[in-house]
Amino acid sequence: MSVKLVYFAWVRERIGRPGEDLDLPASVVTVRDLLAHLTTLGEEYESALQFPDVIRVAINQEHAEHDEPIAGAREIGIFPPMTGG
């Protein structure tokens, strides 16, 4: 499965890029699997995602829980808790 990932705020800064297209192995089923998979891609990912519980994820621009499946996702956003307003 190929998916477009987009990163924001300190997740973007630590990974070092605003996003990327990535091929995911079949073992990546849920949001939680995706975050675990990304930390294996290098220490910049590890540094960004070392505390997965604080990481927020959106599938196709809608908030998603960590146990949600990512099947069908065209775009997955990964970012820290929001601080707007």
Next chain:
Amino acid sequence: MSVKLVYFAWVRERIGRPGEDLDLPASVVTVRDLLAHLTTLGEEYESALQFPDVIRVAINQEHAEHDEPIAGAREIGIFPPMTGG
């Protein structure tokens, strides 16, 4: 004791004037006494003040309870519950 009375809204309309200076007998001690005294002055007062519990009173432009003494009052306002805002 002489005091300036001012009336507002339907209290003013029923009494038929915006206010008046009045000499009060010594028996009039509290706000409640004043309202009771006024109802003896004519049917326009009776019509305005027949339900004294709903009538609000201000002594020297500050809200006053019905059991407060009116001694020292220069101006007493008599009016229905407020409906501004």
Next chain:
Amino acid sequence: MSIITPTIRVQSADFDLQAELTALTADHKNIGAVVTFTGLCRDEQGALSALELEHYPGMAEAEMFRIGELAIERFSLIGLTAIHRFGKIMPGENIVLVIAAAPHRQAAFDGANFVMDFLKTSAPFWKKEHAADGQQGDWVAAKDADDTARDKWR
């Protein structure tokens, strides 16, 4: 810390929200939140042609000032403005304006809400309705809901 004084006005003329907001927030760089409340005359589905607002001159201003001071102290407001109109007011026109400024949002919301709740129940203003057919209508009755709203601040 300087003492904050509410800006209070009772007037027949309309007010300009933007001008009041600018006056309140100028020279303050620590305001993080401003809440404004504007109360307008509804047309009651076409049944109303105007409201007539009567007030107790002197006491209206004094009472609004007292309410404003309470709100500033209770919610640590940086600024507070309250303006109430009197006279004949047409549907769609402004009746009352409250602006509360604070470092954070909940204080600004609560400050403006508090002032409106007390203004409704304690400031000496009375509304009379004029019907769309030109008849002078009734004096608006005070609502128990307004007392309840006020009592939530106890």
Next chain:
Amino acid sequence: MSIITPTIRVQSADFDLQAELTALTADHKNIGAVVTFTGLCRDEQGALSALELEHYPGMAEAEMFRIGELAIERFSLIGLTAIHRFGKIMPGENIVLVIAAAPHRQAAFDGANFVMDFLKTSAPFWKKEHAADGQQGDWVAAKDADDTARDKWR
């Protein structure tokens, strides 16, 4: 009853509260109450030179629209506007504007307050501080108090 749609914008330019208010209330004679919330950049007693607001384009608008629709339905609002800026914002400048219009005052207060609470916790915006000495500062940390504020609407 016509369907009310929130007016949502995400922009780098400043907004004009009076213009937004006029646009929202024009042609409505049954609005009795309008509450506006303006969020501004504080200078943190001189420690802050600017905030940098980052957002998720597309999702930010979509999320604000969802929040706006929830508020309109829950509080029977007659109108709702929410505008959020992005980019570099100086102390004293506007960050966010919410306007809620309703027949009665509590719905307008609650509508604006609700939108702000959800905007804070759900709309994809992030603040980075720039210190007064020119140093890039930290990303602002999310506050538990904001989650608590949101949860009061459950």
